[in-house]
Amino acid sequence: MPRFITEIKRTHSCGQLTQDDVGKEVVLFGWVANRRDHGGAVFVDLRDRDGLTQVVFEQDVRPEVHETAEKLRLEYCIGVRGKVVSRGGNVNPKLKTGQIEIHAGDLEIFNRSEPTPFPVDDQIDTAEEKRLQYRFLDLRRAPLQRTLMTRARVNHLTRNYFTGQGFLELETPFMVKYTPGGARNFLVPSRLNAGKFYALAESPQLFKQLYMIAGFDRYFQIVRCFRDEDLRLDRQPEFTQIDVEMSFVSQDDVFEVMEGLVRTLWKEVLGVDLPRPFPRMPYDESMARYGNDKPDLRFGMPHVVLTELVRRHQGGGVPLLLDAVNAKGIVKAMRVPASANLSRTEIDKLEEYVKGMGAKGLARAKVNEGGEWTQSPFAKTITPALRQAVNEACGAQAGDLLLFQFGKESTVHTVMANLRVHLAKRMGLIPEYGSGGQWQFLWVVDPPLFELDEESGKWAAAHHAFTRPRDQDVQYLETDPGRVYCWRYDLVLNGFEIGGGSIRLHDPAVQARVFQAMGIGEEEAESKFGFLLDALKMGAPPHGGIAIGMDRLVMLLTGAESLRDVVAWPKTQKGTDLMTGAPGDVDAKQLRELYVKSTHEK
RNA sequence: GGGGUGUUAGUUAAGUCGGUUAUAACGCCGGCCUGUCACGCCGGAGGCCAGGGGUUCGAGUCCCCUACACCCCGCCA
Numbered sequence: 071m072p073r074f075i076t077e078i079k080r081t082h083s084c085g086q087l088t089q090d091d092v093g094k095e096v097v098l099f100g101w102v103a104n105r106r107d108h109g110g111a112v113f114v115d116l117r118d119r120d121g122l123t124q125v126v127f128e129q130d131v132r133p134e135v136h137e138t139a140e141k142l143r144l145e146y147c148i149g150v151r152g153k154v155v156s157r158g159g160n161v162n163p164k165l166k167t168g169q170i171e172i173h174a175g176d177l178e179i180f181n182r183s184e185p186t187p188f189p190v191d192d193q194i195d196t197a198e199e200k201r202l203q204y205r206f207l208d209l210r211r212a213p214l215q216r217t218l219m220t221r222a223r224v225n226h227l228t229r230n231y232f233t234g235q236g237f238l239e240l241e242t243p244f245m246v247k248y249t250p251g252g253a254r255n256f257l258v259p260s261r262l263n264a265g266k267f268y269a270l271a272e273s274p275q276l277f278k279q280l281y282m283i284a285g286f287d288r289y290f291q292i293v294r295c296f297r298d299e300d301l302r303l304d305r306q307p308e309f310t311q312i313d314v315e316m317s318f319v320s321q322d323d324v325f326e327v328m329e330g331l332v333r334t335l336w337k338e339v340l341g342v343d344l345p346r347p348f349p350r351m352p353y354d355e356s357m358a359r360y361g362n363d364k365p366d367l368r369f370g371m372p373h374v375v376l377t378e379l380v381r382r383h384q385g386g387g388v389p390l391l392l393d394a395v396n397a398k399g400i401v402k403a404m405r406v407p408a409s410a411n412l413s414r415t416e417i418d419k420l421e422e423y424v425k426g427m428g429a430k431g432l433a434r435a436k437v438n439e440g441g442e443w444t445q446s447p448f449a450k451t452i453t454p455a456l457r458q459a460v461n462e463a464c465g466a467q468a469g470d471l472l473l474f475q476f477g478k479e480s481t482v483h484t485v486m487a488n489l490r491v492h493l494a495k496r497m498g499l500i501p502e503y504g505s506g507g508q509w510q511f512l513w514v515v516d517p518p519l520f521e522l523d524e525e526s527g528k529w530a531a532a533h534h535a536f537t538r539p540r541d542q543d544v545q546y547l548e549t550d551p552g553r554v555y556c557w558r559y560d561l562v563l564n565g566f567e568i569g570g571g572s573i574r575l576h577d578p579a580v581q582a583r584v585f586q587a588m589g590i591g592e593e594e595a596e597s598k599f600g601f602l603l604d605a606l607k608m609g610a611p612p613h614g615g616i617a618i619g620m621d622r623l624v625m626l627l628t629g630a631e632s633l634r635d636v637v638a639w640p641k642t643q644k645g646t647d648l649m650t651g652a653p654g655d656v657d658a659k660q661l662r663e664l665y666v667k668s669t670h671e672k
Numbered sequence: 673g674g675g676g677u678g679u680u681a682g683u684u685a686a687g688u689c690g691g692u693u694a695u696a697a698c699g700c701c702g703g704c705c706u707g708u709c710a711c712g713c714c715g716g717a718g719g720c721c722a723g724g725g726g727u728u729c730g731a732g733u734c735c736c737c738u739a740c741a742c743c744c745c746g747c748c749a
Contacts, residue, residue: 110706124709144699162709185700188683195684199741252749272748299748426675427745484745521749534749632742643742 074099074149074178085121089169091154096172098123099180101210102146103190112139116150116172119215124162124171125150135177145183145190145210151176198634202648205639217636220339221624225292227338228312228620231331232290237314240281240289242274244296249598252534253297256307259664270296273617275534276602278315279574282613283605289315292620301643303632304566304622308641312623314571315615321557321573324614325513328561328569331618336509339627344509348561353517361402361487363517366565367510369499373486374464376401379456386456388448390433394476401476402486403460408469410497414445417471423492424475429485433474437466448474491565503629512562519543519556520587528589533558535584536602537572538614544580551587557614568623571616578606 074097081097103117112127127139142148152174162168187204188196192212201208208214229239248255248269255269271277273295281289291313298307312331316324329348336342349367356363359372377400385392391401406412412420421432435446441461443449448457464472473489475482494500501507519539520529529551531537539547543554557573575581581603585595595603624636634640641647661667 104709106708106711108706108708108711109704111708112706113708113711115709122709126707128706130706157707160707160709164709168709185682189699197679197683197741199679200683202741254748275749297748300746302748303743305748423676423744428674481745488744531749537749642740644740646740648741 074151074176074180078149078151078176080149083120084116084118084123085166087123087154087167087170087172089156092156092170094154095151096154097149097151098125098172099149100147101190102142102144102148102183105142105144107140112136112142114139114142116148117212119219121166123167124157124165125152125174126171127174127177131173132175135174138177138179139174142179143183143185145186147180147183149176149178149180150174199648202634202640202642205649209638214635217624217628217630218638220628221636223339224335224620224624224627227335228290228292228331231334232288232314235288235327235330237288237290238286239291240286241291242271242277242293244271244294245269246271246277253299256296256298259666261663261665264665272297273311274313276599278313278615279536279602279613280605282315282317283608283610285611287317289313289615301641301645304619304625306621306633306637306640307645309633309637310620312569312618312620313615314617315613317611317613319573319612319614321515321559321614324571324573324616325559328616328618332511332561335623335627342509344511348511348513350513350515353514356514357483360490361483361485363514363560364562364565364567365512365514366491366494366500367512368501368508368564369494371404371406371490371494371499373402373404373490376403376460376463379459379463383453383456383459386459387451387453388456389451391448391476397477398479399477400479400482401474402482403464403475404473404486404490404493405464405466406471406473406493408467408471410471410493412471420473420489420492424485424489427485427488428481429475430477433476435472435474437461437468437470437472439468441466441468443472510564514560514562515558516540516555517558518552519554519558519584520551522552529587531584531588533570533572535588535590535599536575536581538575539580539584544583547580547583547587554587559616561616561618563623563626566622566626567619568626569616569618571614573612573614576606576610576612578603581606 078097080099082091084098084100087096098116098118100116100118102114103122104115106113110129114125114127115122116125127136129136150172152172154170155173157169157171186207188200188207190207190210194201194211194213196208209218233239245258245268248257248267253272255272258268258270260266260268274291274293278289278291293311293313294308295311296308299305301307314328316327325347329346333344333346336344351365353363356365358375359365361373377395380386380391380401381395385395394401417432417434424432433447435443435448438444441458443452443457460466460472466472475485518532519537521532522528523530538557540555540557543556546553559571560567561569575584582592585591621633621636624630625633628636630636639647639649646652
């Protein structure tokens with residue numbers, strides 16, 4: 071009897087055969103996705119990454135093969151040889167291959183399978199903990215296979231696109247020098263240099279700039295990055311960036327190249343034509359209207375900043391608001407349309423929700439026909455003038471609910487930003503994936519170069535120290551650093567930051583003034599970034615670039631609910647790998663070789 | 673570091689007001705079945721109710737602690 075694999079080669083995939091193949095002798099390899107044993111005939115749905123094909127084993131055609139087929143169980147890995155037969159009027163419309171079936175003449179069981187800890191089917195309702203523990207089985211399921219195949223396609227299309235645009239795919243080191251500030255680094259102890267450490271690169275940032283200075287002109291890389299920060303739904307400790315840098319470019323040039331990439335991906339993967347150019351919004355407007363720099367523009371409910379209004383009305387009879395304004399805080403409101411129809415209980419729940427984010431409470435006002443407020447802590451004391459002004463500013467109609475936050479600026483923004491998204495979900499304003507849902511791309515541009523560090527009172531680089539300030543703002547570097555805006559940009563899609571970059575500061579003289587403003591002395595700058603500062607002095611070209619969060623992009627592209635669904639081997643929220651058990655203990659000997667001693671007490 | 677949700681059979685869930693033998697579906701095991709495709713029928717096995725402590729005559733159920741998973745704040749230039 072001939073042997074599968076060595077003598078009998080696979081001829082087709084399980085998603086390939088159609089009516090046109092009827093009569094062919096074919097060989098399929100795959101896994102038993104389902105079996106239906108009717109005694110004299112056994113039906114098996116054979117699965118590979120391409121699809122399902124029904125295979126029939128009949129007792130009175132090949133008794134010995136049928137006998138083996140009776141032993142088949144779910145997830146057995148098998149090879150089948152047989153004839154493609156039309157199913158005539160008995161087609162299965164749910165299957166791509168539903169017009170045909172295979173009448174098996176030969177069968178080999180490559181490997182049996184123990185009962186799997188959860189069903190390997192398309193309906194994923196297994197606890198994620200179990201899925202991550204048996205990730206290889208989870209990945210056998212069609213939805214995850216489709217996602218990873220899309221991811222592979224994104225990789226391929228990206229390489230094609232950039233190569234076609236004259237970019238060079240160049241590599242950068244993972245093991246780099248530790249630099250304080252920014253994201254926390256994973257550290258790698260050096261065996262050959264006692265007491266010294268490498269850091270795993272949080273991005274190729276400085277190296278890609280050095281490629282520009284070296285003259286490579288156009289660089290891209292699909293590269294793994296590492297950051298030892300707390301995890302989120304859209305954050306993994308190791309993640310992949312589509313990293314890009316270009317010489318002799320303006321912000322518009324960068325946008326054009328990147329919009330071209332994104333448009334290509336959406337067209338090729340989804341068949342969607344994205345409008346061009348992508349809209350842009352100044353950073354300050356984004357903060358004011360949406361409370362963060364990554365607004366989801368698929369729905370409205372913008373914030374209304376009332377700080378000036380309250381100031382003008384000297385509090386308008388509401389001491390709390392006046393206090394907030396006098397303490398350099400801000401006041402924001404959001405109009406929730408009457409249609410939301412929030413119950414008292416629901417609003418109380420919202421209050422608990424915002425308190426979890428540091429809010430002191432959730433002031434509210436129900437607007438009635440006359441524009442008066444009810445169910446509001448402000449109702450009794452607020453002056454009609456301020457009330458009317460607020461109603462007008464918010465565009466409040468009878469039946470609407472106004473929600474307020476006031477106090478520390480950053481808290482107000484965070485709370486209101488999350489509240490807006492929370493309510494939109496509750497109100498069903500966010501289109502579901504595949505429902506003709508919109509793709510709201512947005513460039514958030516023109517942010518301040520510095521932000522005030524609340525603890526130290528010092529100006530710190532809002533992004534990194536090598537972002538180019540706007541030429542007209544350079545004059546304020548010494549006198550009013552908060553007034554200096556810069557060539558920094560984020561690409562936002564549906565409320566997720568999927569990329570960010572900047573035009574770099576290539577002028578060493580301005581660079582020195584930026585460090586000065588941040589309180590970084592020449593010596594400190596030299597020790598941290600000496601090599602880059604040297605390089606900037608030796609004919610550095612004007613340059614800029616961007617990095618796209620590839621995992622996030624694929625997550626949104628595929629409608630996945632979490633980064634973990636687009637990363638083949640993800641970590642849990644505590645950074646562990648439930649399959650391998652990483653991170654784990656190491657031998658004392660290894661630690662000694664690395665000059666490392668743990669201070670952890672068990 | 674903080675706030676929230678959850679943990680019951682291999683899986684997904686139910687379990688009322690604290691009450692005596694903890695249910696169901698799917699899966700698994702045995703048997704029957706030649707047109708199923710969520711196959712069907714008959715029979716069966718399967719439980720440290722996450723772990724620990726407490727309240728109680730009595731705890732899956734109430735309280736406290738811990739662990740793990742998930743969501744969020746902080747953090748992530």
